[in-house]
Amino acid sequence: MTITTSPRSTAAPAKPLSTPQGAWLVAEREIMTRLRSKAFLISTAILVLVALGGVIWMGIASSTSSATPIAAVGQTASMIPDTGAFDVTPVDSRDAAEELVRDGEVDAAILEDSDSPMGLLVLADEEAPQDLVAALSAAPTVELLNPDAPDFGMRYALGMIFGLVFMMAAISFGTPITTSVVEEKQTRIIEILLSTISARALLAGKVIGNTVLAMGQILMLIAVAVVGLIVTGQTELLQGFGAPLLWFAVFFLFGFILLAAMFAAAGSLVSRQEDAGATLTPVMYLTMIPYFLVIFLGNNPVVMTVLSYVPFSAPVAMPVRLFFSEAQWWEPLAALVIMLVACVLMIMLGAKIYENSLLRMGARVKLREALRG
Numbered sequence: 001m002t003i004t005t006s007p008r009s010t011a012a013p014a015k016p017l018s019t020p021q022g023a024w025l026v027a028e029r030e031i032m033t034r035l036r037s038k039a040f041l042i043s044t045a046i047l048v049l050v051a052l053g054g055v056i057w058m059g060i061a062s063s064t065s066s067a068t069p070i071a072a073v074g075q076t077a078s079m080i081p082d083t084g085a086f087d088v089t090p091v092d093s094r095d096a097a098e099e100l101v102r103d104g105e106v107d108a109a110i111l112e113d114s115d116s117p118m119g120l121l122v123l124a125d126e127e128a129p130q131d132l133v134a135a136l137s138a139a140p141t142v143e144l145l146n147p148d149a150p151d152f153g154m155r156y157a158l159g160m161i162f163g164l165v166f167m168m169a170a171i172s173f174g175t176p177i178t179t180s181v182v183e184e185k186q187t188r189i190i191e192i193l194l195s196t197i198s199a200r201a202l203l204a205g206k207v208i209g210n211t212v213l214a215m216g217q218i219l220m221l222i223a224v225a226v227v228g229l230i231v232t233g234q235t236e237l238l239q240g241f242g243a244p245l246l247w248f249a250v251f252f253l254f255g256f257i258l259l260a261a262m263f264a265a266a267g268s269l270v271s272r273q274e275d276a277g278a279t280l281t282p283v284m285y286l287t288m289i290p291y292f293l294v295i296f297l298g299n300n301p302v303v304m305t306v307l308s309y310v311p312f313s314a315p316v317a318m319p320v321r322l323f324f325s326e327a328q329w330w331e332p333l334a335a336l337v338i339m340l341v342a343c344v345l346m347i348m349l350g351a352k353i354y355e356n357s358l359l360r361m362g363a364r365v366k367l368r369e370a371l372r373g
Contacts, residue, residue: 019204022197026205027212034176034213043172044217051224059232068129071097071109076120080110081135094123101125108132158323159298162248163291163316165221170256170287173214174263175280177206181267181358182276190358199355207260207347214256218249244319247332251315251339258311258343259287261350268357269365278364286312294320301326309335311342 017025034040067087072080073096077088089106091097097109107129113121120136122128184190193202222245229238266279290313297303298320307317308327314335321327353370 017197017201019198019201022201023204023208026197026202027209030180030206030209031212034210044220047217047221048224051221052228055225055228055234056232058237059228059234068108068131069106070129070132071100071106073097073109073111076110076112079120079136085131085135097123110136155298155320155324156295158244158320159294159316162244162319163294165218166248166252166255166315167287167291169214169218169252170259171284173210173217173256174259174283174287177210177260177263178267178276178280179273180206181264181354182270182273185268185271185358185361186273194358199358200351203261203264203351203354206264207257210260211253211256215249215253218252222249240323244323247322248315248319250336251318254336254339254343255311255315258339258346259283261347262286265350265353265357265370268354269367269370271361271364275364289313290316309338311339314339 067085069087069089070080071089071091073091073094077090080086080088089100091100091109094109094111097106097111100106101109101123102125104125108122108124110132111121111123112119118136122133122136184193225241225245226238229235229241262283263280266283267276269279270276290307290310293303293307293313294316297307304317304321304326307313308321308331310317318327318332318335322332349371353367356372357365357370
């Protein structure tokens, strides 16, 4: 009896993934994981509603008249400064003026008074409007050397908007990178991942995935703001916002990549979530300090010029300067070149720390040891 045996089939060894393939797989996993998260979807919806509500509120506030209602008896209406600050209702007699004041339809009334040095009498219920008293008082002539200087309130508001959006987006998308890296080390999954893809591919995938999500959210907020400004008729404000918004999106892209590499490197230095706070603190400071500097020192042109070239604060300071036409055409380009150089250097530094610290378990890895490898 002859027994024939078939040759044993041997499976070919798995071909290791290339760096682009591995980076894309990690990025896809990061994106899909966040998109499946209800917390992420709810927070994004809340941000969109807040942005839309803010734009609508600005439209209502700008269209609502803030003029002080007053009544004017006889020829006194011609003595009120025509600045748009007062809504004047002409009346024929003092009795009619008193009735309007008592009913609350006007805040005050102006009458002729021969005993007054200015020949006017301000009639009010409990307290006279200070803006009306100031407008009717004698004041010296004022000449401004810089009449077109930007309003500090508007500068403060823009710095808060750009700074808050940058800071919140950087923290909300950067912190999960650190958490993910620490979790992979703590559960030893990192050893399995590194047997399939390189550490650089793993780092690149995490940075790319979260950058795509962050940019998607930023572009969504910009689109909502643009649509809201158009619908509410604030086209003049939109014309001034166009270039600053585009430059903010560009600077945010590279600024977030810069911070994302730092968030990943910070996570690779520890093996437990409890220890991540110590390594995250410096990155948090670099994310938050530019916001506060632009808010509190935004009216200082020298400080704002310097901040517009610093990579961590350029995404906030440069759009503000562009909105007020304080930056030359070449300045955002120069700041972007500095940002790109800093981005490349930080990615190289972060990749080195990441590679040298991923497989080191236990106590927190010191930065010097991670750099030395």
